[in-house]
Amino acid sequence: MSLAVVADAAGRLATTTPAAVDLSGVHRTFGAIRAVDGIDLHLELGEIAALLGPNGAGKTTTIDMILGLSQPDQGTVAVLGMAPSAAISRGLVAAVMQTGGLLKDLTVRETTRLTASVFANARPVDEVLERAGIVDIGNRLVRACSGGEQQRLRFALALLPDPALMVLDEPTAGMDVEGRRDFWTAIRRDAGQGRTVLFATHYLEEADAYADRIILLRQGRIVADGTAAEVRNLSSGRSVRATLPGADQAALSALPGVRSVEIRGDRVLIQSLDSDAVARYLLSSTPAHDVEIVVHNLEEAFLALTGDGSPQ
Numbered sequence: 300m301s302l303a304v305v306a307d308a309a310g311r312l313a314t315t316t317p318a319a320v321d322l323s324g325v326h327r328t329f330g331a332i333r334a335v336d337g338i339d340l341h342l343e344l345g346e347i348a349a350l351l352g353p354n355g356a357g358k359t360t361t362i363d364m365i366l367g368l369s370q371p372d373q374g375t376v377a378v379l380g381m382a383p384s385a386a387i388s389r390g391l392v393a394a395v396m397q398t399g400g401l402l403k404d405l406t407v408r409e410t411t412r413l414t415a416s417v418f419a420n421a422r423p424v425d426e427v428l429e430r431a432g433i434v435d436i437g438n439r440l441v442r443a444c445s446g447g448e449q450q451r452l453r454f455a456l457a458l459l460p461d462p463a464l465m466v467l468d469e470p471t472a473g474m475d476v477e478g479r480r481d482f483w484t485a486i487r488r489d490a491g492q493g494r495t496v497l498f499a500t501h502y503l504e505e506a507d508a509y510a511d512r513i514i515l516l517r518q519g520r521i522v523a524d525g526t527a528a529e530v531r532n533l534s535s536g537r538s539v540r541a542t543l544p545g546a547d548q549a550a551l552s553a554l555p556g557v558r559s560v561e562i563r564g565d566r567v568l569i570q571s572l573d574s575d576a577v578a579r580y581l582l583s584s585t586p587a588h589d590v591e592i593v594v595h596n597l598e599e600a601f602l603a604l605t606g607d608g609s610p611q
Contacts, residue, residue: 317380319344319464319495320365325374327360327519334360335371336519342512344463347486347496349506352516353605358499361516362466365497366394379463390418390460395453397469401441407452408437414456421459430489431455432481447474451482458489465489467498471505483509507597517605531600537574543567543587554580 320342327335335357342348352358363369364376367383378386386392402410411428415421428434431451441449450472457465470486471479486509490496500506506513507527515523515530523530546567551560556573567587571577574592581587 316344317377318342319346319379320497321375321377321380322361322364323375325361325364325371325376327357327364327369327371333519335364337374338519338521340514340521340524342495342497344493344495345490346512347490347510348498348512348514349510350497350499350514350516351503351506351601355518356516356605357519358516359468360519362468362497362499366392366466386464390420391463392466393457393460393462393464394466395450395457395468395470397450397472400453400456401449403442404440406438406440407433407444407448410441410452411437411455411459415459418460420461422461427455427458430458430485432478432485446472447478450474451478454482454485462494464495464497467496467500469500470498471500471502479505503597503601513597515601515604522604523600527597528594530604531594531597533600533604537571538593539569539571539574539577539581539590540593541567541569541581541587541590543581543585546585551577 318341320340322338322340325335325338325340326333334355338357338361340361350358350361360369364371365378365383367378367387376383379391383392402413405413408424408428411424415424425434428437431454433448433451433455436444436448439448441452444452450470451474454470471482474482483505486496498510510527512525513523513527513530514521523533525533542565544565546560546562548560548562551557551567551569554569554571554577556571556576558570558572560570561568569577578590578592581590
């Protein structure tokens with residue numbers, strides 16, 4: 300399958316490339332629990348997006364609806380311009396889940412060959428094993444593979460139909476540092492060819508390093524959506540630090556966007572929504588030196604925006 304070409308529900312070639320994922324006004328409840336509460340989400344082909352949020356935020360429910368495993372109570376879900384089930388039946392969508400789906404008594408190669416047989420135009424077995432970094436363990440029984448190797452095998456299986464959209468749930472669980480780096484190198488290469496990747500992870504540094512876009516959920520709603528830098532800046536601005544003997548706390552507190560001023564001897568720490576303005580003031584209107592702007596990390600933004608300490 301060419302990633303640049305998709306078909307509409309009637310089988311005709313689409314005149315324009317539809318969005319990889321398009322959720323509009325989506326709601327999903329389970330009894331009294333509102334798991335998803337009015338989500339609008341639009342992903343283009345070639346994007347790598349991380350779905351983050353604390354337990355119960357609605358990540359799994361959202362992924363299940365994108366994969367056609369669950370239906371919304373309200374709103375619409377489209378994948379590549381069609382219903383999720385239609386996209387999946389055409390081999391345009393693949394998923395790498397954290398557990399399950401492997402026959403432990405088969406070898407890695409046998410598992411891949413068996414799965415390839417269900418697709419009309421599967422990629423070659425050796426190719427997907429190579430891309431997943433497990434061609435050298437092709438004759439190893441699945442039960443003898445480590446957790447990280449089994450996760451790479453799931454990735455290889457997901458590559459077989461050459462999907463336009465790949466959904467990953469904790470994709471690097473059990474992998475060592477080198478394995479995680481190699482895995483994301485392969486993902487980046489695929490995305491460069493037009494594949495869209497949506498992944499859920501509890502590794503915040505992984506989302507920060509590899510996602511083009513971060514979507515942060517809380518209580519079934521999207522509370523942040525943007526690049527890692529944009530999400531970090533949503534929490535509480537940035538910190539400006541400087542050496543400023545005899546700092547005038549009242550004057551600094553009166554600057555636009557300043558949230559707090561802390562003086563520690565000759566050092567001053569200023570929390571501000573407009574760090575550039577604070578830095579310009581310090582450099583042009585005071586004898587301050589050693590001025591630095593400190594960007595909050597993604598974990599701090601996560602905690603501030605979700606009010607929960609568990610990014611899982």
